[in-house]
Amino acid sequence: MDFFRIISDLKKSDSSMILYSLLNRIPIVIIGEDTNEIDDFLIELSELMHFRKDVVFYTDFISIEEYQQLLQNESIDYNSQRTQVRCPCGVSNKCINYFNNFDSWIMGFEMKNVKKEVHSLNIYIRSKIPIFLGIQIIANSIKIELEGINSKEVDFTFEQNVLQKISQDTEKAVIKMKRVLSERIKSEKLDIDLIHNLLDFEVEKQELKKNILKSEIQNFFSASKRAFFILSRMNLLNGFEMNTRIGSKTLLETIDYDDASIERIIAFIRKEWGEDFSELFENGKKANALDSMQSLWG
Numbered sequence: 001m002d003f004f005r006i007i008s009d010l011k012k013s014d015s016s017m018i019l020y021s022l023l024n025r026i027p028i029v030i031i032g033e034d035t036n037e038i039d040d041f042l043i044e045l046s047e048l049m050h051f052r053k054d055v056v057f058y059t060d061f062i063s064i065e066e067y068q069q070l071l072q073n074e075s076i077d078y079n080s081q082r083t084q085v086r087c088p089c090g091v092s093n094k095c096i097n098y099f100n101n102f103d104s105w106i107m108g109f110e111m112k113n114v115k116k117e118v119h120s121l122n123i124y125i126r127s128k129i130p131i132f133l134g135i136q137i138i139a140n141s142i143k144i145e146l147e148g149i150n151s152k153e154v155d156f157t158f159e160q161n162v163l164q165k166i167s168q169d170t171e172k173a174v175i176k177m178k179r180v181l182s183e184r185i186k187s188e189k190l191d192i193d194l195i196h197n198l199l200d201f202e203v204e205k206q207e208l209k210k211n212i213l214k215s216e217i218q219n220f221f222s223a224s225k226r227a228f229f230i231l232s233r234m235n236l237l238n239g240f241e242m243n244t245r246i247g248s249k250t251l252l253e254t255i256d257y258d259d260a261s262i263e264r265i266i267a268f269i270r271k272e273w274g275e276d277f278s279e280l281f282e283n284g285k286k287a288n289a290l291d292s293m294q295s296l297w298g
């Protein structure tokens with residue numbers, strides 16, 4: 001199952017929710033009737049966040065103690081990769097019973113009849129995970145819902161811009177490739193089917209989308225990490241009662257990045273490294289309201 005083929009059929013808001021949930025470490029629960037299809041989609045999603053360490057439940061760890069050991073470095077080394085957990089269908093019932101912390105977990109649940117059984121499963125999952133992204137795969141349709149939050153109150157501007165850039169940049173690249181070939185074959189008497197095959201870039205288009213997304217996510221992650229290092233040092237200075245502050249514009253210029261708002265970057269830092277730097281900004285009221293919905297899940 002190809003992620004980019006899926007999002008091309010989804011509403012922009014649904015695609016944005018997937019990307020938002022991955023970035024903000026919101027648990028993702030995929031429910032469907034085909035185990036192989038679900039497990040393939042789990043892999044697709046986990047590969048999108050390439051800056052995280054992907055581990056598999058019941059392969060890389062089994063017990064709570066082993067999981068805590070995997071997370072141990074995160075609390076003492078900000079340079080270590082944050083852990084992302086993939087839980088295949090075959091062991092998802094075990095994980096939901098054993099664990100309490102599901103930040104950055106992507107889980108699959110296979111059901112014989114999703115339409116009849118999904119409500120009961122969602123109630124059970126919500127008893128363990130108050131907020132999660134639910135993805136239902138039924139036949140050729142996909143339903144996406146952010147459980148536990150009103151998605152209309154969440155700002156998906158950054159994610160929507162990334163998806164739009166992927167679409168636009170991919171089309172530009174394909175048009176250029178087609179133009180180069182067309183100029184070379186227009187004077188040749190070639191078979192129509194051959195011309196069609198020569199100008200068919202569907203496979204390349206998927207690869208382009210993956211590369212563009214990887215680049216955009218890497219740029220966002222790197223900029224957020226630069227901001228994190230600056231703000232953590234300012235926070236240290238404030239420990240000596242120096243009352244250091246910084247303007248949003250100044251920070252964005254310093255990290256040389258303007259594709260996301262400072263609010264989005266601070267919200268990401270809060271989820272990725274567990275630090276809230278909102279009080280370090282000169283425009284205090286705005287900074288203190290940073291992505292207020294985030295407080296609901298951490």
